[in-house]
Amino acid sequence: MSAPSDTAAQAHESDWLDHAIRAGLVAYGVVHLLVGWLALQLAFGEKEDSASNAGALHYLAQQPLGEALVWMVAIGMFLLVLWRLLEFGFGYREESDDAKRWRKRATSLGKAVLYGAIGWSAVQTVTGSGGGQGGTDSTTSKLMDLPGGQLIVGAVGLAVIAYGGVLVWRGWKEKFREHLDSEGQTGKDGSVYVTLGKAGYIAKGIAIAIVGGLFVYAAVTHDPDKSGGLDQALQTVREQPFGQVLLTIIALGIACYGAFCFARAKHLSR
Template sequence: MNAAADTAEQVHQSTWMDWAIRIGLVAYGVVHLLVAWLAVQLALGDKEGQASNSGAMQYLAQQPLGGVLVWMIAIGMFLLVVWRLLEAAFGYQDEQEDSKRWRKRATSLGKAILYGALGVSALRVALGSGSSGKGGTDSTTAKLMDLPAGQVLVGVVGLAIIGYGGFLVYRGWSEKFREHLDAQGQAGKDGSAYVLFGKVGYIAKGIAIALVGVLFGYAAITHEAKKSGGLDQALQKVLEVPFGQVLLIAIGLGIAGYGLFCFARAKHLSR
């Protein structure tokens, strides 16, 4: 058992794993740039594409060589899953406090699940089984509603999503994300630009995710699954508020900043 653990730890710390992480981060950055593009297009009146991760995959698949690129994104996401699972199992050995170590490992496991969901979405689109419909989230919420205490469960999910969005906003505002860049990646004019991308990116992504949580919360209060929704529906709701078009464009540009930060992190990886 110890030999297997030592082997896994060596893999986790290996040079090829660094390259796998870089490839995955580039793929993750591409997804965010596509979501940002679709969000801006939505703000400008184009409602054909979904401003969401799955919508981004479908949009990319329709472009020249898009099928190949979707496959590459799927592979990149699954590489990130492997990294995060190894991190959840063997990472943070230098942490002195057990509670802090296990909290970080749990966070890594959660990120593995998120990357895995995106990887599966890309894989489904690559295989031609990705749906262009917008009822997936409604259907999932309806199933939760049908469970015992389902209304409460949907509300808890909404609060958890809002909490995660708030956490991203906090990381952006406090610049905690700097730890993901090596010293060179934080130095000079390039470093200042990378930090700016990260700051606006984390804040914008956090706001967008929190809006999804608000929709879940509203669905729980009204007991109507159709009131919930994914990122695309949340961004459409932004258009209904005063200056919504300007706000949505700002969120789109912010999400693009997060995508660019992923590229910077891939170049100046610190883990």
């Protein structure tokens, strides 16, 4: 009889997990396409929902068969959580450097938390249990009230900026190619996929870095109202000189990231 750890390790290498990952990536792509669409609406002053993951899910729920689609997104996100948790527990065994292996596993755990947050948001959207619009600023306010809260908020902001910077770097250097099989990187289709990935990673990284910047600004000014999520970050872009043009470019880039998720699902390499 196999030990539970052996069974989990086998699951991590199984074909069925590949199918689960593909389904999750499609769901993740749908969310990003909708965020891009809402950001584009914001750029032209016609916003229907907040340009964020939660706003995208709410927007999707209002469409025909919307609740069923949101449930599908939730399931897809939780499948990605399962993948990343298995990766955290049993992945990267080929790495000879222990520090590098555990760094990659920690990254997988962080992504599991991210996917889980989107999946939980989808469940709340479809069940109506969101509990109102507490908002990022209320969370920041609670952090500010903790001992050393101002430093905590600043550190969170810097970490978010760093994550955004990593995405921009991965996009510019085309490090995302490792997520595509050889067929997905060659020929005319491969060129399109790589272009989508490059635009998507850079745009998403810039947007996330702006979110981090808002946290740092909130920490420096000791004003939690200055912090905000993706929607507020994009509104900040909109308010700058040439903001409409910049926000349009970012919106299209986020949509490109969503399209790249579809390409990654088709040409999965892990």
